[in-house]
Amino acid sequence: MFLYVVNISKALAYLSSDPKACINCHVMNTQYATWQHSSHGLRATCVECHLPTNEGVLEKYIAKAKDGWNHSVAFTLNTYDNTIGISEDGARRVQNNCISCHKSVTSTLVTNSDKYHQFDDPGVATGRKCWSCHKSVPHGVVRGLATTPYNLGVKAVN
Template sequence: MTVKIWFKKYGIYGIAVLFILLISVLLSSKIIAKTNTPEYCASCHVMQEEYLSLIKGGLHNSLKCVDCHLPNDSKVNFYFWKTVEGGKELIIFYSGRVSDPIKASTHAKKIIQQNCIRCHEGMVSRITISDRKCWDCHRRISHKHAGLRETI
């Protein structure tokens, strides 16, 4: 299909759609980078306490929220769950259904556990206890200054 025929068929609407797609592609990397930062997560007022506890925390204060709270086994899995969880969090926040204290879902706990093991593989390779989670012993390791709130 030539440009002239395409323009006749789709007209100004087609050009508008192409323009929007082009802008989306150009901005997507910036949007993704911005939404991967702890500061973005903290922009939701219910996460302020967790953010402050992370940046004031010890060993994990150089990590981003997505390092622990999203799967990091593949880019496809990461972006899929970033979209799913991000959409879910927006709905929960704007519908006013944020739980207090904030608790991780079963799926989120599985991801967090996998990420603990991924980062600390050398230290945990000989541990054979499979029915316990890392935070059973290492409570509030990343959000330790978040007061009395549960973080997992």
């Protein structure tokens, strides 16, 4: 039974860095399609944004296993919302990766923060996330399961 579940779920694909592994579950087709047609589609993979990149290999696979378990439970038991959100841990990882990849821009923002943000803005004090302003990067502005009809032709290759 275990081998059957591993085979039918394409579980070994999750050990790779291939973004198509993310669409093994039909639930992620919208995220894949919107990423594929975004500015990040040619420059960054799902793994480069959503998993730890500046930590060790062990941390990367622990995060991957944790996310994989949470995703498989939510998708199997149908306990996710129509608009899929990111966990706090996932948001922290994505934020760290945004800052790391765009360090030349972010260092300029920090240096000139008095010109870019108002000091009375509560978002600055609580650590505003990059996507609070850059909402359409890299998954577009709409995030529902039905927002990309026919998923822009995205199909998993068997």
